[in-house]
Amino acid sequence: MGGGGHGLATAYYLAKNHGISNVAILEKGWIGGGNTGRNTTAVRSNYFYPESVALYEFSLQLYERLSKELNYNIMLSQRGGLNVAHSEMDMEIAARLVNAMQINGIDAELFDRRQVLKVVPLLNTGPNARYPVFGGVWQGRAGICRHDAVAWGYARAASHLGVDIIQNCEVLDFIIEGGACRGVSTSRGEIRSDRVAMAVAGHSSMLSAKAGFSLPIQSYSLQAMVSEPVKPVLDTALLSIGTGTYANQSDKGEIVFGGGLDRIPSYAQRGNPPAHDHTISGLIEMFPAFGQLKILRQWAGIVDVTPDSSPIIGPSPIPGLYLDCGWGTGGFKAIPAGGWLLAHLMATGSHHEISKPFDLDRFTTGRLIDEAAGSGIAH
Amino acid sequence: MHLICCPFCGNRDETEFRFAVEAGKRRGSVSSSPDEWAKYLYFQNNVKGDTREVWMHLTCGELFILSRNSVTHSIHGSEPVRKAAEA
Ligand SMILES: Cc1cc2nc3c(=O)[nH]c(=O)nc-3n(C[C@H](O)[C@H](O)[C@H](O)COP(=O)(O)OP(=O)(O)OC[C@H]3O[C@@H](n4cnc5c(N)ncnc54)[C@H](O)[C@@H]3O)c2cc1C
Numbered sequence: 429m430g431g432g433g434h435g436l437a438t439a440y441y442l443a444k445n446h447g448i449s450n451v452a453i454l455e456k457g458w459i460g461g462g463n464t465g466r467n468t469t470a471v472r473s474n475y476f477y478p479e480s481v482a483l484y485e486f487s488l489q490l491y492e493r494l495s496k497e498l499n500y501n502i503m504l505s506q507r508g509g510l511n512v513a514h515s516e517m518d519m520e521i522a523a524r525l526v527n528a529m530q531i532n533g534i535d536a537e538l539f540d541r542r543q544v545l546k547v548v549p550l551l552n553t554g555p556n557a558r559y560p561v562f563g564g565v566w567q568g569r570a571g572i573c574r575h576d577a578v579a580w581g582y583a584r585a586a587s588h589l590g591v592d593i594i595q596n597c598e599v600l601d602f603i604i605e606g607g608a609c610r611g612v613s614t615s616r617g618e619i620r621s622d623r624v625a626m627a628v629a630g631h632s633s634m635l636s637a638k639a640g641f642s643l644p645i646q647s648y649s650l651q652a653m654v655s656e657p658v659k660p661v662l663d664t665a666l667l668s669i670g671t672g673t674y675a676n677q678s679d680k681g682e683i684v685f686g687g688g689l690d691r692i693p694s695y696a697q698r699g700n701p702p703a704h705d706h707t708i709s710g711l712i713e714m715f716p717a718f719g720q721l722k723i724l725r726q727w728a729g730i731v732d733v734t735p736d737s738s739p740i741i742g743p744s745p746i747p748g749l750y751l752d753c754g755w756g757t758g759g760f761k762a763i764p765a766g767g768w769l770l771a772h773l774m775a776t777g778s779h780h781e782i783s784k785p786f787d788l789d790r791f792t793t794g795r796l797i798d799e800a801a802g803s804g805i806a807h
Numbered sequence: 808m809h810l811i812c813c814p815f816c817g818n819r820d821e822t823e824f825r826f827a828v829e830a831g832k833r834r835g836s837v838s839s840s841p842d843e844w845a846k847y848l849y850f851q852n853n854v855k856g857d858t859r860e861v862w863m864h865l866t867c868g869e870l871f872i873l874s875r876n877s878v879t880h881s882i883h884g885s886e887p888v889r890k891a892a893e894a
């Protein structure tokens with residue numbers, strides 16, 4: 429269920445890695461029309477906890493060879509990712525992060541002010557800068573890639589391997605027999621299967637309610653915007669620890685930018701003005717020159733936020749029904765890994781060692797993987 | 808501007824408010840199981856549509872129950888937490 433990146437990648441790896449091609453993707457709208465087609469495409473693996481690094485680094489490595497594997501150019505551009513620090517305190521946090529990342533084997537570096545301004549010369553260095561540049565956290569292998577290409581590349585490859593992709597097909601309910609999931613009823617009829625998985629992002633709670641259980645998820649709007657296209661001015665994926673705004677420049681020349689979640693739990697796929705204004709003021713503060721740019725488009729996706737900002741991969745309380753959700757503001761970079769691990773779980777019936785810590789049971793055992801507190805960075 | 812109604816202060820801008828938790832949760836006791844604690848602490852119904860939630864008006868510091876729609880963001884009413892608990 430769900431024709432986003434995670435659903436499509438799962439179908440592909442079920443067929444490719446496990447020889448299971450009798451797979452249907454059920455998508456209520458069109459493939460890639462959810463968060464996968466709405467995100468700002470930052471890919472990186474510089475997380476804080478070893479469990480997260482194992483997951484996101486695995487994903488980045490799969491991304492690094494994906495264009496070739498799918499024979500579809502996903503336009504992966506490992507231009508480097510930079511989190512800018514704006515005070516002595518930010519620098520201490522940055523150093524702690526870099527240390528943790530290096531211990532986890534990630535190519536993280538602590539940049540000083542000079543190094544930051546060398547890669548992003550447009551940053552505000554004026555005497556009145558509210559957020560002066562002190563330094564930052566650099567990951568050279570981070571970057572961006574083309575979101576639609578990831579969805580379409582996986583879809584085409586899965587389809588070639590025999591997967592059925594059924595669009596305009598909304599899952600309405602589950603067929604539960606003897607306490608186990610035996611299929612789904614959809615807007616286009618019943619489909620029976622002993623192995624069903626949901627990868628429906630912000631709508632996870634609605635489906636789980638139909639199956640009779642709740643999830644540790646709250647849905648929020650997350651907004652992003654693009655400016656009119658301009659000549660190349662920014663060749664890194666940049667995030668400001670101080671303003672919370674992040675930005676990169678697309679191949680077309682548009683500045684793609686976003687910030688934190690809306691304040692209000694929401695299923696409205698549009699976003700409210702306060703978060704929008706906050707994000708724009710952050711961008712202008714960091715890059716006074718961008719004040720001249722016109723905004724072409726603004727949009728939002730409904731993201732599935734967990735208490736520890738880490739995803740949920742694993743069996744659900746109903747046998748035969750599997751979960752891949754809770755990716756929140758940062759699951760685009762994890763599409764290859766999410767698909768690989770969910771396919772492993774569905775095909776073998778047991779966790780891959782990388783997905784094990786992300787089981788739903790961590791909320792009962794208390795073994796949370798609190799990236800919100802650990803790395804303090806979203807997306 | 809999105810206005811939210813504090814039962815004590817009236818209509819105010821959304822930036823003065825903070826969502827706390829969905830309404831109706833009951834805190835467990837020392838004898839509650841880990842499952843019950845997990846439900847209380849982390850699990851949400853996360854309803855799409857009409858909801859009842861606990862919010863805080865940061866300006867006056869009061870918690871209250873807000874009835875609203877999570878798709879349209881229309882506000883249907885608010886009441887002090889104590890009143891809701893007594894009912
Ligand atoms: C503005 C924004 C910026 C972001 N930036 C980044 C970023 O820079 N880097 C990053 O790594 N992540 C980012 N993310 C997060 C990332 O987009 C998501 O975590 C990821 O795309 C989730 O993929 P998915 O396949 O799980 O969900 P989706 O792509 O949302 O797919 C879920 C699909 O399920 C379908 N569906 C829902 N209900 C049903 C139903 N009942 N029946 C059938 N189908 C259903 C939906 O229509 C949808 O197509 C961002 C998100 C947003 C909104």
Ligand SMILES: [Zn+2]
Nearest residue numbers: 813816864867
């Ligand atoms: Zn008040």
